[in-house]
Amino acid sequence: MTALPPGQYELAEFPRFGLPRYAGRRPGAARARLEIRGDVESPRSVDEELRALPRVKLVADLHCVTTWSFRSIAWGGVRFADFYQRVVVPVSRPRPGVDWVVFHCQDGYAPSLPLQDLLAPEVLLADTMNGGPIPIDHGAPLRLVAPAHYGYKSAKHLQAVELRRDRPAHRGVAHWLIDHPRARVALEERGRIFPGWLLRYAYRPLVRPTIRRFREASLRG
Ligand SMILES: Nc1nc2c(c(=O)[nH]1)N[C@H]1C(S)=C(S)[C@@H](COP(=O)(O)O)O[C@H]1N2
Ligand SMILES: [Mo]
Secondary structure (H helix, E strand, O other): OOOOOOOOEEOOOOOOOOOHHHOOOOOOOOOOOEEEEEOEOOOEEEOHHHHOOOOEEEEEEEEOOOOEEEEEEEEEEEEHHHHHHHHHHHHHOEOOOOOEEEEEEOOOOOOEEEHHHHOOOOOEEEEEEOOEEOOHHHOOOOEEEOOOEOHHHOOOOEEEEEEEOOOOOOOOOOOHHHOOOOOEOOOOOOOOOOOHHHHHHHHHHHHHHHHHHHHHHHHHO
8 A cells, every 4th residue: 555645644444524613514415416606607506417427436545634544435426527527518608717616515614626626537526435325424415535635625515516717715614824725635735834744733633632523423413
């Protein structure tokens, strides 16, 4: 097995994780459908179109910015690039210059990434995990899988994609200091201004309490 990226350590179990304020928000699983909106000529809700795309499988590691990684998760779904080129472009017709995507989740979480990064072949809209439907804790009914980016970009419980001509000024995930526009794992882009290696030490003590917090929230249902 290949080495972990800089500053990461492996967890033996796959935790439910996020910013503590999202721990208590548990969207009910529903059929995967996606709203396309933003700088497009024709905002639409797609459902059948999503199901008609070719299905792919991908085994990938998840790297959380707080330094834990969970390895070899088997995802199934459709490529984001296929969704963009075969559904978004013909159906919703993005306006010229669209180069950012904001992912709106059922729990209010809303990370964003450059469109260019999302067109990489390993970026999926996933609806299965390890051979079954994605469990609610891990993002049902549909989640983004973007293995080259820290976990905070991989939107769970997806409900809408917003296309934009610029990076949103709003706080989509958290304070701007901890929301890097690209958050590439290989370059240790954990946040802004502070170098990634320094942020390791700030984040690491938060891992255990956050896992506990999310587990307790899940048990309460
Ligand atoms: N909707 C939503 N997506 C989310 C989060 C969240 O709280 N809500 N947390 C993010 C963070 S910080 C990480 S590390 C991964 C964790 O995925 P997991 O809960 O399947 O381990 O989900 C990301 N996507
Ligand atoms: Mo994370």
